[in-house]
Amino acid sequence: GENVEQHPSTLSVQEGDSAVIKCTYSDSASNYFPWYKQELGKRPQLIIDIRSNVGEKKDQRIAVTLNKTAKHFSLHITETQPEDSAVYFCAARGYIPTFGRGTSLIVHP
Amino acid sequence: KAGVTQTPRYLIKTRGQQVTLSCSPISGHRSVSWYQQTPGQGLQFLFEYFSETQRNKGNFPGRFSGRQFSNSRSEMNVSTLELGDSALYLCASSLSQGGDQPQHFGDGTRLSIL
16 A cells, blocks of 8 residues: 655754655555644644646745655745644545654744 | 534543544535544544545444435444544545545544543
8 A cells, every 4th residue: 555754753943944844655656745734733734735747836935846756745834933833744645545644843933 | 614523522432332423524525534643653544435435445444434424424433442443533525536636624533442
């Protein structure tokens, strides 16, 4: 089955810095790659997604890149703010959705 | 537009009992998926329903089952509860079935097994 590896597990940055979270997947049939943000005690929220026919997508301070050949995709957050602090999950969707183990992002004021 | 609604929010059961969780999708959404979230295993896919039919299934034992009604509402049932079933159970809905459909999650049902 699909396997999704996510790194790092914890990321600590200063406010205003950029943050990058990386994921790799194993199933070449995967064609949809969403990213979710989950604050403590709250539901996962879809923040950005990318389909396999696109290499990059941007939404304000958030961007996602996809390298199908290497089977990896990354989340980039620029100008981080304290309210960006949360756990971020990547996912790859082939036959079924498979999630990474999450990255705890801490943004220090 | 109301979001995905899950009931109950919290549930405490003992080993051997069974439990039924409910999920009402966003209005107009016809696909409902269920997930189990634990600190040890992370977010794991249980199953997906569309048009009252289970479309695909994750790697969970047969004690975990579900169904979907004609109004797209879904229920998940877990029988013969085990301590390891303690988890946050999340429901997510999307407009239709398909691997590239954005999913929107509910707040989840926190199930504790004593």
